[in-house]
Amino acid sequence: MERIFIDKDTATFTRKDLTLVDVVFRDGRSFEGLEPRRLFPVSDRSRYITLLDANGVEQAVIRDLSVLPEAERQIIEECLQEYYLVPKxxxxxxxxxxxxxxxxxxxxxxxxxxxxxxxxxxxxxxxxxxxxxxxxxxxxxxxxxxxxxxxxxxxxxxxxxx
Amino acid sequence: MKQKTICKTEQDDPASTQNAPLREAVSVTVNPPFRGQQYTANKQLTDEELQKLENTVPQTELLQFVVAGDLSLKNRYARSLLAVTDGHIYGFDENHHDGVKIFDFTQAGKASVKRYYGNALLVFAGQDEGKKTHFLRFSYREAPLFEAAAAYINSVADGGSREDAQTQIEIAFEKQFCVCPKCGRTLLRPGAPCMNCQTKNKVIKTLGRYVLPYKKLLAFCLLLSAVTTGVSLVPPYMTKTLVDDVLPNGSGRGLLTCVLVLLMTHVIHYGVGIIRSYYLKICGNKIVADLRNDVYKKAQQLPMRFYDTTSTGSIINRISGDTSTIQAFMLRVTQEVLVQLFMLVGIVIIMFGMNWQLTLLSLVPVPLVAIASRIFRKKIRAYYRRIWRHWAAVISVLTDTIPGIRVVKAFANERKGVEKFAARNKTWLKSNNRVARITSLYPNVVGLMMSCGSLLIWSVGGNEVIHNPEFISAGLLVSFISYTSMFYGPVNFFANFNDSYQSFLNAAERLMDIIDAEPENDFSGGWHPEKLVGKIEFKNVNFSFDRTQKTLSDVSFTIEPGDIVGIAGTTGAGKSTLVNLLMRYYDHYDGEILIDGIDIRKIDMTFYRSQIGYVQQEPMMFHDTIYQNIAYGCQGVTTEQVMQAADVANAHSFIARLPDGYDTVLGERGVGLSGGERQRLSIARAVLKDPAILFFDEATASVDSETEHLIQESIEKLIHGRTTLMIAHRLSTLRKANKIIVVDKGKILEMGTPEELMALKGKYYKLIQIQTMSDELQKTKKEERFD
Known part of the structure; x- marks a missing residue:
């Protein structure tokens, strides 16, 4: 199966729960309750954010948070903030x-x-x-x-x- | 209802570090009863919290237990509180409306703990899976207790017995309180000794154990040391006689006597010295050989958990390198410390006898040296630790790349390995150079101080000799100066002694880490029947390697003696973990595993493992002959038994073809044999053991189909009449199984005979279909090629 990458404005997010988002793609496909998780939580926190469904199956990957539109980026970052607690x-x-x-x-x-x-x-x-x-x-x-x-x-x- | 209260004072709580004194020990204290009733709690509640409870919980309700969390819902360190009464569930968090959220058991819905990264959340699903409620947040530290609380809430909500739930939660609390009563550190299990609270004296005590057996020899050496030291004090005294009496009087006879006496003292000094030094070296070597044996023995008994988290490079370094450091130090202690101490005391006594004022003068630099030593000691310690860490990093490149040299070459990665090694070596060099700077500065500064001390005596004493010759004679001054220079010898020695003492202490600490680590439980002793029958039962087994992810959850099944059970499932489903637990590589699971109705943790470990044959995917071969490799772990077997075992394993024929036969020495990791040949040797190993239970972990995963057939054949011969567990990726291997267990995500998905599972059309059916499809695909491809 081809990996779906989310770039600039291929998808919109709606915050569903503390760490979950609903995703609607521009081509009409949509997913409910995906959990954004970092693929590189140590070495690269803003790139390659995977979106896992309730069964832990990856549905899409955000290539780079910084290229997302501000509103979308913020939603994902809020989710990540709830998920990851790494006090400095x-x-x-x-x-x-x-x-x-x-x-x-x-x-x-x-x-x-x-x-x-x-x-x-x-x-x-x-x-x-x-x-x-x-x-x-x-x-x-x-x-x-x-x-x-x-x-x-x-x-x-x-x-x-x- | 009898209730226990287990709690700690709150110095251990991150939120309270600001006002509580740091470094204070945590003690186990009892929470005061709440409205005259005892309850279970994990922390001592503050007055404020008790007041909150008092105000919120109605008088009619009975408080069951309290769990204090350590994070607020907004992910900041703060105290939150879960209080459960016989009627309601209370969640205190500053972010809740009015600071508290209250549910009754039926309206809350299913409770669950969701683990995030470094934090976790207690969530209530709400009625009819309606609106979710984020109840309380906490770090991983408190997560196990909240998980127990969630289980309690669910069980009570489902109408389960409150008594049972209460017992469960108390067990969870007790488990969480595997803490040292002195320092509050988490222990491996309740009652385990706390590594943290052992002082430096413990190091000395432990190593003292190794010195004691040689105390007689050491005492003898001590006597010899006394002789050599005593004799070495004679020459300066003779100088005084020579300068004051013999030379001014021009007595040739007197001169001859003096020279002869000096000759005698030298002969005795060095003669006895040879004997002493020899015996002391022997002692030091013996001590360290004992120590090394013990450390190695202990390393063999450490649980897999220790090896999961500590690199083998660092362990090897501890056994080889650190024991050598200790050896060097032991030799130093046993040879020089005592001699130097004798010398020091002897000289001081003589000097005081000669002239106490000059003696005091020569002692002036001593406090300076002592202070310098203290500063040095503080500084150098961290450096030595760092050097060791950097050295372990260098070693870890070695242990990775040298045994894995085939992989390295296959990926043409030599250059990268060399670069990595060079980089690590450079860091080591850097820190070592920094130490070199300090270690060369310090002794020389001390030396300078001491030389200035002797100048002091020359000037003061010389002045006395010039103006007050009847008080201090020239001879006395000369011999005093000799004594002074001899006296600084031991002082210098003890000042530098720190150097080796520090690296000794660090090495000793790391060795103690192994010596004092918890060994596998009850390595000997325990239940020991004649032979195991082979009935295996799992009862509600839960297991997690690192507390973050459950590898097995609520696994229960029964295997009858003689059953051949196939364990199927995708990679990472938990198949190998089942076998790991059965092998008792890990003992820290919840629930019970029974063999013949006995908890396996109660069975004598050595006996237990001798009853199990384990054939792994990548069998480990030792650098030894084929014969020894087959006979590994079996004592007193005859040559023919070994050959028979090789027969059963279909190994004899290829061994017979080898020029050296059974005497063929295998390279490290069995180099020189094919994967299938090694696998057959490991099966022969299992055959020879004649075990009651057999585990095969993907035994045919890495061989071609022809070899697979040979191996299959040998396996079939072997498993006859034994309880067998086979983990297999290739389901065709499981055709002999009379029972199949399908594992998925740590849970048992399906269980039954192959026919039953096929009829079920579930996961097993799917797996079979996928495999048949791919097999057919391969077959057609092969046929195409033949065409």
């Missing part, structure tokens, strides 16, 4: 370390959080030079977009691990 760490106040288990006491853009990771290899990944991704023991995700832009105290704490 803005400050690391303190840490506690015993053996390989580390807890960071941090501030994020979603409020303060205690981030518990079991091992560095599993819990902390540095992507590129400055971007850090954290996955805690419960599989929650956090991100530091640019380690160098944190305050000195936070950087000092993180320097132990990155």
């Amino acid at each position: 760490i803005t400050r690391v106040m303190d840490y506690r370390e015993r053996f390989d288990g580390i807890t960071f006491f941090a501030d994020t853009d979603h409020g303060p959080a205690n981030i518990e990771i079991r091992t560095l290899t599993q819990g902390l990944k540095v992507i590129g030079e400055f971007r850090a991704l954290i996955r805690d023991v419960n599989d929650n995700r956090y991100e530091i977009p640019d380690v160098t832009r944190l305050d000195k105290h936070s950087r000092q704490i993180l320097a132990r691990y990155i």
Whole structure:
């Protein structure tokens, strides 16, 4: 089956639920209750957004969010915002370390959080030079977009691990 | 109704970190009863929350349980609350109208937890699938409890027993509270020791276990050390006699005596030194060999879960590299630390005896050295950890590409591999260079400080010798200077000792990670019958690898002894997971798996696995002879038994054709044999084991149809009279099965005899049709080619 790509204005979206949209294509085809999901949630968040139906079957793929008309883009982004919670760490106040288990006491853009990771290899990944991704023991995700832009105290704490 | 309250104080709660003191330990406390009634809760409720409950819940209702969430509906960290009473469901969230939403059990509709990415939502479907309600949001941390709560609500709404539901929810709460009472960290299972709360002393204690057996030898060496140290203190003293008494008096006889005494001390010093050093080295080697054995043994017993999340490269590095670091350190400790300590104490005593004022003067740089050492220690530690991580990254390229060299070459990807390796090596080099900077700076700065110390003695002491010769003689000053330089030796040693101590501590920590990790449950002990009959039952089994996605949900089935069961389903449906659970690679599932009516987690593991023959899709061959590969895991088998097994597996004929026969040594991963030949060896392995139960995981997936026929034939010989589970993609392999289980998305879709399933015209029927179609297509293509 050919993959259907949604480009510039091939389709319109209506928000149906928290994370679901109804999609109507210009050629008349329509789908109800599709869930936009990132195909590259780590490396490319605004391109290749897949639209899955209730059975998890892909119905279409948005190639690039930025080329969509403003209103359509916003609908999809709101859905993604509800689906993906990856708080950005803005400050690391303190840490506690015993053996390989580390807890960071941090501030994020979603409020303060205690981030518990079991091992560095599993819990902390540095992507590129400055971007850090954290996955805690419960599989929650956090991100530091640019380690160098944190305050000195936070950087000092993180320097132990990155 | 007896109810338990399990809760933690809220320091662990992200929302409260601002006002609560950081780093404070979480303790298990009990929530005060609500209107005189106990209830189950996952967190200690604040006064404000209790007040809210007081105001909202009518007096006539009885509070059953409370689950505190950690996100608001708008995805911000905040406390939300799910309170369930015998009449209603209350959801407290600041985004609800008036801060609360109330449902009764019938009007809410089906409750479900939808897991998103890093957050999840409790949703009520509404009556007659009407309007959905987003009730509360929470992170993955609390999701399991909300899932249990949803199950409770659904079960009560469907008219199920409240008592049963309450028991279920309490089990869920208890499970969630596999937390360390000291630090609040999640544990692997209830009662498991907390890795987090073990202090550095634990490292010393654990490694101490390895030193103890050699304590006699070590004590002997200690004695020798005392002798060498004592003897080495003699020469400077002789210098004093020489300068003050012998040389000024011009006594030739005295000079000769002095020289002879010095010769004696040197001979004793170095002679005893040889013996001591030899025995200490032996001790160090033995200790580390023991340690390495233990770590390897432990690594063998670790559950698959550990290997799923830790790269094998890092484990190999720990066993080979880290034990070597510890060896180096052990040798250092056992050889030098004691000697240097003796020396230090001895010199200080003599120096004080000679002149206490000068001694104090020479001690001036010591605090400076100690401070410098502290600063250094803090800095270097992070660097060593980083170096190790970078080194593990280098190793992981090795472990990926060297064994997979065929794939690398096939994709002409050598250059990329080299680049990746070079890049990782460069990072390693960078951090190592940074350490080199610090490690070369520090000892030399310390050295400089110490040299300045001896200048201090020259100037002060020299002044005394010039103006006050009766107080300090020239001989005393000279011998004092010698003692001082000897004294700085051990000080310098201990200052640098940090260096190896730090890398030792890091290596030890990583080893302890393995030594202290939870092994597979009850590796020995447990129920041990003569032989298994082979009845397999799954009862409501739920399983998830990583808590995010259920790999199996509510799987129940029974297999009678001697049944030949085919498991069909698309890729990723959960077929292999069934076998993984049966093999007890993973023990953390919900529900029960019974063999002959006994929970498999209660059966002696070694015995249990010996009763199972497992033929995998890609059989693993060891770097050993064919004979040893077949006899792998079977002790005390005769040569003929092995040959017979090879016969059954249709392997004997091709082995006989090999020039080295059964003595053919296989390369790593069985290089030198075809896929089908390896598969037949692995079947022979299973035959030899004579198991009660057999698993075939896509055994014929990667061979041509002719070989498949040979393998099929051997499988048919093998499975006779044994309970057999066959996972197959190619349904033709399942023609011998008397029962088929069709798995889809972790659930059992269809189950029955092949005829029944064909009559059902469901998924199995569809799969068969698709396969027949493609088979026919292939056949026509072949025929066309022949034409």
